[in-house]
Amino acid sequence: MTAADFTSLLPLLVIAAGIVVLMMQIAFFRQGALSWLLCCGTLLLTALSIAPASQVPAQVTPLIAADSYSLFFTAVVVLAALFTALLSREYLEHRKGENEEFYLLLLLATSGAVVLVQATHLASLLLGLELLGVALYALIAYPERSEQSLEAAIKYLVLSGAASAILLFGFALMYAVLGTLSFTEIGQRLAEVSLHEHAVLITVATAMVFAGIAFKLSLVPFHMWTPDVYHGAPAPITGFLATVSKGAVFVAVMRLFLSAELYSYQGVITGLVVLAIASMLVGNLLALLQDNLKRLLAYSSIAHLGYLLIALILFSSLSRALAVEAASYYLVAYTVMTLAAFALVSIISNRGETEQDLIEDLKGLLWQRPFLATLLITALLSLAGIPLTAGFIAKFYIVTIGAAENTWLLLSALILGSGLGIYYYLRTIYVMTQKREAADGTVVAKPSITASLVVVTLLILVLWLGIYPQQIMEYLHAVASTLA
Amino acid sequence: MALVNFIVILLAGGVLAGLSERINPTLPRRVSLAVILLDLVYLLSVYSGLDGASAQAPQGNWLLYFHHTWIARFGINIELAMDGLSFLMSALTLVLGAIAVVSSWNEIARQQGFFQANILWTLAGVLGVFLALDLFLFFLFWEVMLVPMYLLIAIWGHEDKAYASMKFFIFTQVSGLLMLLSILVLVNLHHSATGSYSFSYFDLLNTPLQPSTAGWVMLGFFIAFLVKLPGFPVHTWLPDAHTQAPTAGSVILAGILLKTGAYGLIRFTVSLFPAASMAFAPIAMALGAAGVIYGAVLAFAQTDFKRLVAYSSISHMGFVLLGVFAWNSLAIQGAIMQMVAHGFSTAALFMIAGALQQRLHTRDMRQMGGLWARMPRMGAMTMFFVVASLGLPGLGNFVAEFLVLLGLFKVDPVLCAIAALGLITAAIYSLMLLQKSFQGEPGPDRQIKDFGWLEMGTMAVMVIGLIWLGIYPQPVLDIAANSSFGSSVMEVATASLVK
Numbered sequence: 001m002t003a004a005d006f007t008s009l010l011p012l013l014v015i016a017a018g019i020v021v022l023m024m025q026i027a028f029f030r031q032g033a034l035s036w037l038l039c040c041g042t043l044l045l046t047a048l049s050i051a052p053a054s055q056v057p058a059q060v061t062p063l064i065a066a067d068s069y070s071l072f073f074t075a076v077v078v079l080a081a082l083f084t085a086l087l088s089r090e091y092l093e094h095r096k097g098e099n100e101e102f103y104l105l106l107l108l109a110t111s112g113a114v115v116l117v118q119a120t121h122l123a124s125l126l127l128g129l130e131l132l133g134v135a136l137y138a139l140i141a142y143p144e145r146s147e148q149s150l151e152a153a154i155k156y157l158v159l160s161g162a163a164s165a166i167l168l169f170g171f172a173l174m175y176a177v178l179g180t181l182s183f184t185e186i187g188q189r190l191a192e193v194s195l196h197e198h199a200v201l202i203t204v205a206t207a208m209v210f211a212g213i214a215f216k217l218s219l220v221p222f223h224m225w226t227p228d229v230y231h232g233a234p235a236p237i238t239g240f241l242a243t244v245s246k247g248a249v250f251v252a253v254m255r256l257f258l259s260a261e262l263y264s265y266q267g268v269i270t271g272l273v274v275l276a277i278a279s280m281l282v283g284n285l286l287a288l289l290q291d292n293l294k295r296l297l298a299y300s301s302i303a304h305l306g307y308l309l310i311a312l313i314l315f316s317s318l319s320r321a322l323a324v325e326a327a328s329y330y331l332v333a334y335t336v337m338t339l340a341a342f343a344l345v346s347i348i349s350n351r352g353e354t355e356q357d358l359i360e361d362l363k364g365l366l367w368q369r370p371f372l373a374t375l376l377i378t379a380l381l382s383l384a385g386i387p388l389t390a391g392f393i394a395k396f397y398i399v400t401i402g403a404a405e406n407t408w409l410l411l412s413a414l415i416l417g418s419g420l421g422i423y424y425y426l427r428t429i430y431v432m433t434q435k436r437e438a439a440d441g442t443v444v445a446k447p448s449i450t451a452s453l454v455v456v457t458l459l460i461l462v463l464w465l466g467i468y469p470q471q472i473m474e475y476l477h478a479v480a481s482t483l484a
Numbered sequence: 485m486a487l488v489n490f491i492v493i494l495l496a497g498g499v500l501a502g503l504s505e506r507i508n509p510t511l512p513r514r515v516s517l518a519v520i521l522l523d524l525v526y527l528l529s530v531y532s533g534l535d536g537a538s539a540q541a542p543q544g545n546w547l548l549y550f551h552h553t554w555i556a557r558f559g560i561n562i563e564l565a566m567d568g569l570s571f572l573m574s575a576l577t578l579v580l581g582a583i584a585v586v587s588s589w590n591e592i593a594r595q596q597g598f599f600q601a602n603i604l605w606t607l608a609g610v611l612g613v614f615l616a617l618d619l620f621l622f623f624l625f626w627e628v629m630l631v632p633m634y635l636l637i638a639i640w641g642h643e644d645k646a647y648a649s650m651k652f653f654i655f656t657q658v659s660g661l662l663m664l665l666s667i668l669v670l671v672n673l674h675h676s677a678t679g680s681y682s683f684s685y686f687d688l689l690n691t692p693l694q695p696s697t698a699g700w701v702m703l704g705f706f707i708a709f710l711v712k713l714p715g716f717p718v719h720t721w722l723p724d725a726h727t728q729a730p731t732a733g734s735v736i737l738a739g740i741l742l743k744t745g746a747y748g749l750i751r752f753t754v755s756l757f758p759a760a761s762m763a764f765a766p767i768a769m770a771l772g773a774a775g776v777i778y779g780a781v782l783a784f785a786q787t788d789f790k791r792l793v794a795y796s797s798i799s800h801m802g803f804v805l806l807g808v809f810a811w812n813s814l815a816i817q818g819a820i821m822q823m824v825a826h827g828f829s830t831a832a833l834f835m836i837a838g839a840l841q842q843r844l845h846t847r848d849m850r851q852m853g854g855l856w857a858r859m860p861r862m863g864a865m866t867m868f869f870v871v872a873s874l875g876l877p878g879l880g881n882f883v884a885e886f887l888v889l890l891g892l893f894k895v896d897p898v899l900c901a902i903a904a905l906g907l908i909t910a911a912i913y914s915l916m917l918l919q920k921s922f923q924g925e926p927g928p929d930r931q932i933k934d935f936g937w938l939e940m941g942t943m944a945v946m947v948i949g950l951i952w953l954g955i956y957p958q959p960v961l962d963i964a965a966n967s968s969f970g971s972s973v974m975e976v977a978t979a980s981l982v983k
Binding site: 399400411418426 | 554555556557558594595623624627628630631634635638639646649650653654657658661662664665668669671672675676
């Protein structure tokens with residue numbers, strides 16, 4: 001390895017060093033505020049270290065690529081983690097007991113996500129996935145006195161473990177046929193080997209990999225765990241789970257898809273179309289039935305992943321570069337608006353020991369805390385895809401390519417899904433605008449300055465991405481054309 | 485720049501009105517009225533100062549034009565322009581906006597600042613719809629104006645507001661998505677023909693289209709506008725939304741928001757796809773005639789004052805649909821006339837309905853009756869607007885419906901005869917409305933306040949407007965004729981007549 005390779009690896013090295021330092025600090029000098037500062041500092045340094053790393057875009061070992069694509073998403077992941085860390089502080093203040101390890105686990109999960117984002121090899125993909133997953137089990141269960149969190153963590157542990165095993169088995173079968181684990185080589189071998197001869201093995205392997213990844217992305221019908229886990233996890237972690245964890249997996253899948261040219265196999269595309277339509281419709285339909293805000297957002301995130309899959313499916317079309325651009329934009333928009341929604345839920349529901357996260361609990365919020373309510377309304381409108389927000393431009397991208405490529409089936413599912421989506425987002429907004437009958441004492445506390453800053457920054461990003469997306473569009477256009 | 489200012493004044497005024505509540509809870513309505521009147525005066529002064537050939541628009545006959553690059557990646561620009569039609573609609577928006585503010589002068593008990601802000605933002609969105617020529621920008625205004633309107637119904641509406649506001653939003657939003665899909669198909673076709681993205685109206689006018697594709701793309705636009713108009717059979721959101729909205733909301737909905745649908749039909753559906761619209765005209769006209777009769781029959785069955793007026797709107801807007809798709813200048817002038825006249829007459833009737841509800845706490849006509857004796861001034865006004873809406877010669881609505889029928893007769897005498905039945909049914913339900921509420925045996929003796937000077941002043945504006953439209957409609961027709969939708973539409977129309 002050369003010095004240039006180390007520069008390329010800088011973000012990973014910084015975050016790894018930060019983890020070690022934080023661990024030492026907890027071992028010798030247990031102090032919550034210091035741990036929080038170290039965690040935020042590490043994430044900030046990692047974000048800064050992306051700039052030098054981007055000077056020398058390189059493939060470092062067969063496992064990891066630090067090119068403009070992966071570094072861009074490294075930045076997204078690290079910043080999302082930073083926002084989560086900033087929010088967690090206030091959340092944990094209400095909790096007695098040791099809170100320091102929370103930040104350590106958060107850093108570990110983030111480093112897993114960074115590995116995932118930069119993976120170009122099935123080994124590094126699995127490594128990142130597990131690093132992320134194992135840290136998340138503990139994070140979900142962190143408020144250990146709450147039954148819901150424990151239930152959520154155990155569900156996630158068992159199901160996610162099973163999914164990883166299936167995924168690993170799929171990789172193994174693939175290796176048996178192709179004799180390689182590198183993304184690009186998989187594509188080359190797939191083109192060389194006779195698919196007829198290995199039809200059974202290839203089919204089984206693909207099905208297993210599909211199932212494993214669909215589970216991690218919580219696509220229908222592998223979505224059963226999502227609402228329970230989102231509901232039980234502490235609110236900031238739910239946001240992390242919905243954005244960083246899903247986003248990083250999707251980034252890795254996108255690269256696998258492009259490098260191995262998986263989009264050229266009709267069977268793969270058909271499978272994705274089924275998953276996408278099911279996710280858009282089932283996700284939105286089930287969201288209609290929820291009366292808990294976190295569960296509602298869980299189902300809405302299932303639906304959003306369905307919309308995102310449309311972009312992945314369109315990799316098979318002539319407008320591949322545009323589809324990569326669209327998927328990347330959608331991921332960024334989804335991360336920002338989902339994070340904003342969960343951050344606000346975390347602030348609003350955090351009244352005392354238990355979370356008050358029913359939709360009914362929002363009643364009168366517009367008059368009690370007009371500022372928070374306006375932000376939440378903006379976030380929900382963005383998720384619903386109303387113009388002037390990031391969510392609209394994201395859908396605009398998808399529909400533009402879909403219309404160019406005549407994928408009417410997928411687009412009708414998208415329109416139907418969006419129509420259903422409007423209903424539950426509006427219902428939430430409606431509850432916020434209604435007068436609370438009697439003052440029953442559960443007034444939403446004034447958010448701390450850090451928390452306010454975080455949500456305001458996120459909402460500014462939502463609006464900026466929606467009103468003035470030109471710069472990020474150009475950037476993603478450049479990134480996408482190097483990749484596709 | 486003036487075009488941007490028209491919209492920005494309203495947006496900024498909304499913020500100002502919202503903030504002014506902190507000083508005094510009665511200040512927002514004054515600020516709001518002042519802002520709208522200021523914008524109106526500004527619009528009129530800019531219009532009267534025009535020398536005709538000042539606009540730099542790429543093609544067509546435009547009075548004002550504004551262009552600024554926005555999202556270059558997809559060729560999206562902030563492109564605004566005004567011709568006779570959009571001037572007429574913008575002026576109507578601001579006049580009725582001021583009337584809406586007055587109509588809710590004493591109605592709103594809480595959160596006045598936010599209420600007025602939402603009114604101003606809705607008006608800003610509507611102005612944007614009337615002025616935008618970039619299809620992306622048009623769609624943006626089309627969707628964004630829904631949000632403040634939704635809040636108006638959801639927060640300050642009547643008993644069944646949750647259902648009504650939701651239905652309103654979902655109908656418009658989903659049909660809007662169909663339009664977005666159509667816009668994007670059109671843009672993609674333009675892209676594959678020229679190699680560059682553009683959302684500009686002028687570029688898209690000349691997109692080469694296969695007849696079959698054009699039909700589908702046109703349908704996306706048509707459905708979105710039909711929902712907003714509202715036309716049969718996608719009108720079901722309207723009676724609920726109108727009935728449940730606060731008075732100002734109903735006035736804006738009926739007076740202005742419905743006209744965005746009609747405007748869209750003229751400006752976009754018919755102009756972008758003349759051939760496809762021509763082929764589709766028989767179906768569109770049949771829907772229009774069905775709307776005229778169906779709205780009238782349902783209006784007759786209502787016992788709720790506001791609901792009756794709402795159904796009458798469906799009937800009247802059917803004439804607009806007929807006029808636009810009859811493909812001749814008489815009918816299209818009638819349609820534009822109807823947009824203005826119906827705006828006034830319905831806005832006034834909704835204002836009366838609101839005043840009645842505020843005084844009697846009911847909209848049920850079975851509990852009214854004999855109100856003329858208690859409120860002679862309100863009775864006289866109701867009488868005037870009822871006969872205006874049933875199409876009494878000498879008032880604006882008559883001119884409009886007469887022109888539409890005249891134009892339609894040349895094209896399709898049968899449909900014309902059916903639509904003319906609408907005039908008779910209108911007389912039945914309109915007179916019934918007057919009879920049940922204001923005439924008959926007076927109810928138990930109650931102290932009811934008649935219209936004050938502020939309400940009478942507002943009514944006077946609309947009365948004068950309707951009489952003027954009825955007796956001397958030429959200026960309005962001239963302004964409307966000074967529009968650029970005409971050329972392509974009329975070319976096709978003449979071509980088909982020659983054939």
